[in-house]
Amino acid sequence: MLEAIEQQLLYQQSHSMKHYLLKRLVNGYKLGPEYKGLSLIATPFKYENENIEIEYSKDKMIINKDTPLLKHRIFPDKFGRDKNYTLYYYQWLPNVNQVKLDL
Numbered sequence: 001m002l003e004a005i006e007q008q009l010l011y012q013q014s015h016s017m018k019h020y021l022l023k024r025l026v027n028g029y030k031l032g033p034e035y036k037g038l039s040l041i042a043t044p045f046k047y048e049n050e051n052i053e054i055e056y057s058k059d060k061m062i063i064n065k066d067t068p069l070l071k072h073r074i075f076p077d078k079f080g081r082d083k084n085y086t087l088y089y090y091q092w093l094p095n096v097n098q099v100k101l102d103l
Contacts, residue, residue, distance in 0.1 A: 017051035017062070020044075025056065025092055031071055039092040040070065046088045059094035 026042050028035030041061070045052050052063040070089045077083045 017053050018045055019053045019055070022054055022056035026089070031089055035070065040089050041092045042087040042089050044085070044087060046072070046086075054090075056092070056094070061090075061092065061094045063090055 020043050022041055022043070026040040028038035028040050031040060041054055041056070043052065043054065043063075045063075046069065047063050047065060047067060049065075054061045054063060067090055070091060072086060072088045075085045075087070077085050
């Protein structure tokens with residue numbers, strides 16, 4: 001019975017969050033000297049009452065209400081569409097326990 005409840009919880013969690021496949025990590029020094037030595041992720045999503053699952057090279061991380069947003073930056077669209085592009089930066093801390101739950 002407990003296993004069925006755990007499976008249902010995992011199903012609900014995986015279907016109630018955004019998924020983002022990360023192409024590369026960002027060196028912290030590119031964001032500022034206070035982030036030197038950290039590996040960061042830049043995502044176009046900000047946590048807003050919905051968990052975000054980030055996947056990078058077989059590792060996963062879930063951004064939730066407890067994940068501190070380090071910084072955000074706004075860039076002009078490189079394709080000249082007169083729009084701005086926002087990236088939200090978080091520290092890359094893949095959780096081994098989260099990965100094991102997915103197996």
